[in-house]
Amino acid sequence: MTEPAEIVCTGLAKSFGATEVVRPTDLAFAAGQTTALVGPSGCGKSTLLRLVAGLETPSAGEVSIAGAPPAETLRQGALSMAFQDPSLLPWRTVRGNVTLALKLARQPVDAEAISRLIELVGLGGFGDTRPAALSGGMRQRAAIARAMVTRPRVLLLDEPFGAVDELTRQQLAEDLPPLWEARGATTLLVTHSVSEAVMLSDRVLVFSGRPARVVADIAVPLDRPRRASLSTDPAFLARTSEVSEALAAGMAETRPRLAAQ
Amino acid sequence: MNAVAADPAPSRRVGAFVEPLLGLAVILLGWELAARVLAGTFILASPLEVARYLAQNTGLMSRALAETLGNAALGFLWGNLAAVALATVAILWPVTQRTLSGLALLVFCLPLVATGPILRVLYGPGDGPQVTLAAMAVYYTTYVPLLVGLRAAPSSWFELIRSYGRGRGSELVHVRAMAALPYLFAGLQIAAPAAFLGAMVGEFTGAERGMGVLTIRAMRALDVPATWALACTAAAVSIAAYAAIGALARALTKAPPPVILASPDTSGLRRNKPILNAFITLVLALALWWGAMAAFDLTPFFAKRPGDVLEALLLAPDAAQTRTTLLAALGETAKLVVPGYLAGLALGAGLATLLTLVPAAAAVAMPLAVSLRSVPIVTTAPLAVLLLGRGPAGTITLVAVMVFFPTFVACLHGLRQAPGQILDVLRSYAAGPVARLVHVRLPAMLPAFFAAARMGVPASVLAVTVVEWLGTGQGVGALMALSASLSDYDMLWSSIVVVALVSVLGYAGVAWVEARILSRYAAEQVAR
Numbered sequence: 001m002t003e004p005a006e007i008v009c010t011g012l013a014k015s016f017g018a019t020e021v022v023r024p025t026d027l028a029f030a031a032g033q034t035t036a037l038v039g040p041s042g043c044g045k046s047t048l049l050r051l052v053a054g055l056e057t058p059s060a061g062e063v064s065i066a067g068a069p070p071a072e073t074l075r076q077g078a079l080s081m082a083f084q085d086p087s088l089l090p091w092r093t094v095r096g097n098v099t100l101a102l103k104l105a106r107q108p109v110d111a112e113a114i115s116r117l118i119e120l121v122g123l124g125g126f127g128d129t130r131p132a133a134l135s136g137g138m139r140q141r142a143a144i145a146r147a148m149v150t151r152p153r154v155l156l157l158d159e160p161f162g163a164v165d166e167l168t169r170q171q172l173a174e175d176l177p178p179l180w181e182a183r184g185a186t187t188l189l190v191t192h193s194v195s196e197a198v199m200l201s202d203r204v205l206v207f208s209g210r211p212a213r214v215v216a217d218i219a220v221p222l223d224r225p226r227r228a229s230l231s232t233d234p235a236f237l238a239r240t241s242e243v244s245e246a247l248a249a250g251m252a253e254t255r256p257r258l259a260a261q
Numbered sequence: 262m263n264a265v266a267a268d269p270a271p272s273r274r275v276g277a278f279v280e281p282l283l284g285l286a287v288i289l290l291g292w293e294l295a296a297r298v299l300a301g302t303f304i305l306a307s308p309l310e311v312a313r314y315l316a317q318n319t320g321l322m323s324r325a326l327a328e329t330l331g332n333a334a335l336g337f338l339w340g341n342l343a344a345v346a347l348a349t350v351a352i353l354w355p356v357t358q359r360t361l362s363g364l365a366l367l368v369f370c371l372p373l374v375a376t377g378p379i380l381r382v383l384y385g386p387g388d389g390p391q392v393t394l395a396a397m398a399v400y401y402t403t404y405v406p407l408l409v410g411l412r413a414a415p416s417s418w419f420e421l422i423r424s425y426g427r428g429r430g431s432e433l434v435h436v437r438a439m440a441a442l443p444y445l446f447a448g449l450q451i452a453a454p455a456a457f458l459g460a461m462v463g464e465f466t467g468a469e470r471g472m473g474v475l476t477i478r479a480m481r482a483l484d485v486p487a488t489w490a491l492a493c494t495a496a497a498v499s500i501a502a503y504a505a506i507g508a509l510a511r512a513l514t515k516a517p518p519p520v521i522l523a524s525p526d527t528s529g530l531r532r533n534k535p536i537l538n539a540f541i542t543l544v545l546a547l548a549l550w551w552g553a554m555a556a557f558d559l560t561p562f563f564a565k566r567p568g569d570v571l572e573a574l575l576l577a578p579d580a581a582q583t584r585t586t587l588l589a590a591l592g593e594t595a596k597l598v599v600p601g602y603l604a605g606l607a608l609g610a611g612l613a614t615l616l617t618l619v620p621a622a623a624a625v626a627m628p629l630a631v632s633l634r635s636v637p638i639v640t641t642a643p644l645a646v647l648l649l650g651r652g653p654a655g656t657i658t659l660v661a662v663m664v665f666f667p668t669f670v671a672c673l674h675g676l677r678q679a680p681g682q683i684l685d686v687l688r689s690y691a692a693g694p695v696a697r698l699v700h701v702r703l704p705a706m707l708p709a710f711f712a713a714a715r716m717g718v719p720a721s722v723l724a725v726t727v728v729e730w731l732g733t734g735q736g737v738g739a740l741m742a743l744s745a746s747l748s749d750y751d752m753l754w755s756s757i758v759v760v761a762l763v764s765v766l767g768y769a770g771v772a773w774v775e776a777r778i779l780s781r782y783a784a785e786q787v788a789r
């Protein structure tokens with residue numbers, strides 16, 4: 001990788017009381033790259049994202065973004081996180097939630113751009129609806145729009161398409177990455193779908209069960225823009241099986257019985 | 262590394278001891294200064310005089326304290342049990358909700374001027390009236406926030422319960438009870454000083470022992486140090502109870518509040534039939550009133566029935582005269598109670614907000630706020646009159662104080678109901694405390710604020726009538742006192758009824774505004 005590293009984790013570890021969640025890890029994420037994080041449920045992926053966002057304090061080691069603590073990036077409004085739970089403000093409409101992100105990041109509010117983004121995530125016509133009146137997948141898409149509207153330099157997506165149907169998911173997987181790539185965003189994407197991981201990323205990190213440890217670091221040197229048709233491409237299929245195998249191997253380390261089944 | 266600390270609250274280990282001491286010092290200093298300024302007016306004793314009095318009368322004071330504390334504790338227990346029972350019924354059978362709330366409000370509105378003597382007649386000598394008045398002083402301020410808390414859960418949690426074919430009982434046990442805890446504790450914290458005061462007021466009506474009795478005696482004898490020693494003891498007990506309940510609340514409510522997504526179904530607003538509900542409540546209230554009079558076989562000379570009041574206000578030859586007098590008095594009172602109410606609300610919400618921005622200020626503000634509420638109004642009324650004159654300022658201030666405290670406590674708890682997940686979103690943009698306040702905490706506080714605004718209506722009416730009765734000699738409170746001393750029971754009862762009706766109207770007005778605002782900010786409060 002020729003790009004300089006944007007996000008660097010050195011000796012990063014996290015425990016909650018006696019529960020070790022992230023084992024001491026060194027990681028570097030190149031600027032402008034999209035990295036997919038896959039691993040068994042409960043292994044510590046969300047915790048890792050929260051550490052990168054400075055929302056959790058590491059038990060050991062540190063995170064730096066562009067050579068400074070994450071807090072610096074947060075202050076610039078240059079980081080966005082789409083949380084695993086959509087976490088929309090119940091009393092604001094979809095548009096209101098998206099607008100709030102711009103205000104919090106101290107960026108000018110461009111009503112036009114907001115409408116386009118809401119349209120793009122497939123929520124056209126729902127801009128004035130409040131979260132309680134949206135479906136689960138629609139809420140998730142609103143949260144993605146909120147995360148993307150500030151055009152962040154660091155974008156953290158925690159299972160962004162988890163509650164979205166297969167076809168919409170494919171649509172979003174085609175439409176959204178060009179937006180964050182155009183901006184050169186360094187993107188970390190947690191997903192449980194192996195094909196989605198390969199489809200969206202330049203690199204896939206596979207984690208073992210808790211405490212999280214990287215069991216495989218797989219580059220995905222496929223051309224962009226990527227289309228859904230890629231999913232039958234032999235190069236693509238080779239990567240997905242590589243990821244799946246690593247995943248199974250990682251599982252076997254910590255949960256032998258489950259992996260054996 | 263931890264540059265983006267969450268909220269400043271947990272990080273004050275060292276300050277935990279220094280700040281309260283500092284606060285105490287500031288309060289004592291201000292008090293000493295005030296006492297020096299007012300020296301010779303027989304109004305305010307200095308801290309030193311109070312300490313001396315307490316040291317010299319330890320035996321007397323501790324016996325009185327034990328007596329009053331016992332009554333207050335019993336009243337606190339019964340009043341809060343009643344509140345929990347009422348709220349449970351209102352949640353389990355939603356059709357009863359408005360009627361129950363209406364009746365609870367009406368009973369809370371009954372002026373102490375009237376209920377005190379009647380209870381004494383009913384119970385005879387003993388602790389009955391004290392305990393009952395203490396209970397009556399607390400049940401309402403627990404009932405209202407509790408009902409709000411019992412609704413403060415996402416609709417998906419209720420759907421989960423219903424998906425197993427279970428009903429409102431299971432909802433109550435598994436979802437509502439936990440969701441209501443923070444609100445219950447707010448109610449209990451408001452109740453602690455109120456129960457103590459209620460017990461003291463009950464003792465004013467002719468008990469033989471207790472701090473209320475000593476207070477009356479000290480005030481008659483113009484024994485200023487004794488009066489303030491009693492007031493300080495009451496305040497100290499209230500602060501201790503307030504702090505203990507606060508500690509319990511923090512120990513029991515660990516989980517961060519959830520994001521409450523509730524279906525924005527406003528059919529609850531439409532389905533509600535205000536006129537029918539008002540009618541049912543009225544009929545029930547009249548029946549209860551009449552039934553109580555008949556059951557206790559009270560003499561119609563002073564215990565008027567609904568018919569008597571109707572006659573006095575509408576049919577009697579001097580009915581027009583009665584109405585004019587009453588309306589004039591009401592007008593005078595309204596000029597004081599409305600600004601006092603609004604000021605109390607604004608101050609309560611404002612101070613609670615300020616304290617979340619500057620937590621260090623809590624050490625001074627908190628004890629001051631609790632003592633303001635728990636020092637008996639009987640003691641503070643003359644002081645307020647002295648400081649602010651007999652004009653409207655004194656009365657408005659006392660009304661504001663009575664509304665301020667419940668609002669302050671409810672809003673403090675309400676501000677903590679900000680969902681942790683949403684605070685995380687704001688933290689990921691490095692949003693400062695002001696942005697967190699404006700975008701998350703204040704909206705999350707709204708249900709608690711409106712509960713306080715509803716409770717404040719009868720509280721301010723009670724306060725204004727007591728001040729007018731004891732201090733200023735104007736308005737409807739003075740009219741009641743005058744009627745009582747002239748044995749004009751028709752006028753007394755008419756005043757009580759009209760004051761209660763006006764309170765209900767004010768309450769309904771606040772509830773109307775609340776429903777409109779919460780349908781956006783807390784739909785779960787409106788839907789069912």
Ligand SMILES: Nc1ncnc2c1ncn2[C@@H]1O[C@H](COP(=O)(O)OP(=O)(O)OP(=O)(O)O)[C@@H](O)[C@H]1O
Pocket residue numbers: 016019021040041042043044045046047048084210
């Ligand atoms: N605040 C916390 N306190 C204590 N334990 C926690 C906390 N947050 C997470 N954990 C624990 O850390 C582990 C990893 O949690 P995390 O949310 O990071 O998993 P994950 O990899 O994102 O899982 P999933 O794929 O299911 O979302 C879990 O065992 C969880 O119980």
Ligand SMILES: [Mg+2]
Pocket residue numbers: 045046047084158
């Ligand atoms: Mg997760």
